Amino acid sequence: MTHLVLLSHHLNATYIQNIHCDTVTIAVTKAQFETHRYHKKRIVYHLAAAFHFAAEHDIPILYEPTWADILSNLPSEDEFIVYEPVEWSMKQDVWDAFMADGRHLTMRPDLNFMVDDILMELGDPPFKLDPLYRRWRHRFNILIENGKPVGGKYSYDAANRKRPPKTLDVREPLMFPADAITTDVIRMVEDDFRNHPGEAGDFQYPVTRDDALLLLDHFIAYRLERFGTYQDAMMENRPFMVHSLLSAAINLGLLFAAEVVRDVEAAYRNGAPLEAVEGFIRQILGWREYIRGVYLRMGKDYKQKNALGHHRPLPGWFYDADVDLNCLNTTISETIGNGYNHHIQRLMIIGNLANLIGVRPLEVNNWFNEMYIDSFDWVVTPNVIGMALYADGGVMSTKPYISSAAYINRMSNYCKSCKYDPTKRTGANACPVNALFYHFLDRHRERLASNPRMTYMYANLNKLDENTRDELVDYARQFIRKQ
């Protein structure tokens, strides 16, 4: 008998239809939620989606402490097939368990990535997204007409960076109140994972394919139009801004990346603005594919990289948001509440501040793995180690994504209700982000000052008189010491 064992992120009928198999089981281990102290909402998402998929397709589900327990419930004579997890550790765990038990196992490539020869495509570091994205647009014939990009340009990135409006006139994303299955899962998670961060009780994300499709349709109908304009903007009390909230549904397999890309491309033909459609497609056909490639290419030790030599421990407010910088307080309160932040909050608030303070990259990586409903090590690690922290020394980015308060003030309304003044560098109520920014530049001068993309930042630093520079460094050091 050929026996397909589906993992909790392969929850799509296509995985079953794609191969010949006699029987199917869904396998979820409690141990997979214990490799990190995962946010309760992430665990609910995985379990509720798996139990719903099992019920909808009438497939048995095994939720057991470990893989050894799963295998003790599966017939020993079967030939097993598992779709390959991207994560090194999960792949190893599954493989080791089957081998230790003397089972016959074949691993098949995952179906939820568009570029199946990603390692060949990526080439050698430094990895550049732009040429790959252009090539993939042609390869998959997305937003291409007569061999040319629709509208004449491949990227409308520059149009995606508008400041936040005074009030955001965009509908909130659809939410899905918990049904009986999800309610049972919530109770179980609150019991079994009570020491994990976050709350599970108000879980409202889509855990079935039908609901995920509704979320996608609603996004396309009511929110995509503004995605192009306000993709990088941040506002208090609008945690989801104009973003799709689809990452977890895609990463769990409820939706396939390729179908999301096609549906959004179709929206362009139905009148959606090109800069919104292209901007969104670039995130999936561009970033998501590229990120997986970097993870695979950089190997198991990628998360250990620490090119800037940062060794400070993660401040406690990463877990309770007890910090008086409004940008951090707002963003991390949303992380704890929702298990979600949009991209710019992850990159330019949390990643930025962790880097300016000099937190050890592995600790930051672990936190990002723990706290988000959509987290998987393959997507966290390149985004944190490569993109947010520059801990790989430039494998992914040409310069660190750091900023002073000026960027945060331009792209959010957080500074308006903050006790600090974003325009002040020193003195009473001066924004600590400014001091931390100059301190970062000062302590990494040797490594970064010759980087052509940082000339402007160093020119500004060099313009400061010595007293101001000393004051800034003192203020930053005091701030860091208090964390």
Ligand SMILES: Cc1cc2nc3c(=O)[nH]c(=O)nc-3n(C[C@H](O)[C@H](O)[C@H](O)COP(=O)(O)OP(=O)(O)OC[C@H]3O[C@@H](n4cnc5c(N)ncnc54)[C@H](O)[C@@H]3O)c2cc1C
């Ligand atoms: C430090 C850091 C950590 C991150 N951790 C995760 C993570 O654990 N899981 C995760 O799925 N994404 C992660 N991302 C990428 C991105 O922030 C999230 O995919 C996005 O915020 C999810 O929200 P959304 O679905 O509303 O996205 P939208 O803004 O609506 O974007 C649409 C889709 O594009 C894809 N996407 C966008 N940016 C990226 C990216 N940089 N890498 C990979 N896919 C991308 C996602 O599938 C997303 O659903 C991280 C980014 C940073 C900077």
Ligand code: SF4
């Ligand atoms: S003033 Fe400074 S600390 Fe306050 S929200 Fe703005 S950037 Fe953050």
